[in-house]
Amino acid sequence: MESIDDRAALRTRPAEPSDDHFMIQLSREVFHIYGPYERIMESWLKSGLAECLIGSFREKAVAFAMMSNLPFEVNPAHVSELLALAVVPERQGTGIGGILLKEMEKKAAAMNIKGLFLHTALDNTVARRLFKRNGYQARGTKRSYYPAGQDAIFMSKQLGAKAMETPGSQGMKW
Ligand SMILES: CC(C)(COP(=O)(O)OP(=O)(O)OC[C@H]1O[C@@H](n2cnc3c(N)ncnc32)[C@H](O)[C@@H]1OP(=O)(O)O)[C@@H](O)C(=O)NCCC(=O)NCCS
Numbered sequence: 001m002e003s004i005d006d007r008a009a010l011r012t013r014p015a016e017p018s019d020d021h022f023m024i025q026l027s028r029e030v031f032h033i034y035g036p037y038e039r040i041m042e043s044w045l046k047s048g049l050a051e052c053l054i055g056s057f058r059e060k061a062v063a064f065a066m067m068s069n070l071p072f073e074v075n076p077a078h079v080s081e082l083l084a085l086a087v088v089p090e091r092q093g094t095g096i097g098g099i100l101l102k103e104m105e106k107k108a109a110a111m112n113i114k115g116l117f118l119h120t121a122l123d124n125t126v127a128r129r130l131f132k133r134n135g136y137q138a139r140g141t142k143r144s145y146y147p148a149g150q151d152a153i154f155m156s157k158q159l160g161a162k163a164m165e166t167p168g169s170q171g172m173k174w
Pocket residue numbers: 004007030031083084085086087088091092093094095096097098099119120121124125126127129130
């Protein structure tokens with residue numbers, strides 16, 4: 001296995017249909033405690049309303065990120081939800097999640113998305129630290145948000161230098 005310094009060897013690319021199996025299986029592995037995420041992931045993938053990125057080492061997929069991509073007619077605020085971020089268990093804790101998150105933010109900004117929001121389990125301290133470190137602010141909690149009953153924390157981040165520079169900006173309201 002590569003050392004942490006080999007993170008430079010991590011490649012990110014848009015997901016292809018042949019990656020669906022990897023994303024569904026990894027979702028089952030890491031999200032099953034929250035509910036039937038294998039099926040939920042399948043339906044997100046089928047919807048055609050999600051953008052996914054794959055992180056890989058030497059062509060082998062090790063992580064993915066997924067965000068919603070709704071048509072602007074039904075999304076006038078131009079915001080997207082980060083629906084999932086997952087790293088294979090044997091590579092967690094080496095910074096891959098952070099790399100993929102930043103790549104997803106770049107992709108979102110290139111798509112003129114103004115902000116990202118997400119839910120993560122209240123007790124998922126690793127994920128909460130990752131999002132906080134990357135500039136996501138906690139906006140509130142949602143009781144029994146997950147199918148298995150866990151509470152979630154709702155976080156968001158505004159994207160793009162322009163919006164951040166606006167004097168007196170009140171930030172995004174969601
Ligand atoms: C949450 C998850 C995506 C985070 O991915 P990751 O690659 O492990 O996360 P990070 O990039 O933040 O790294 C995590 C830890 O590794 C540490 N780390 C070690 N070496 C590092 C390096 N070279 N660079 C950056 N971080 C490093 C970080 O400091 C961090 O530790 P901390 O949280 O104690 O501060 C991953 O753990 C995962 O897939 N979990 C299961 C699914 C899940 O919960 N997803 C989130 C909800 S959608």
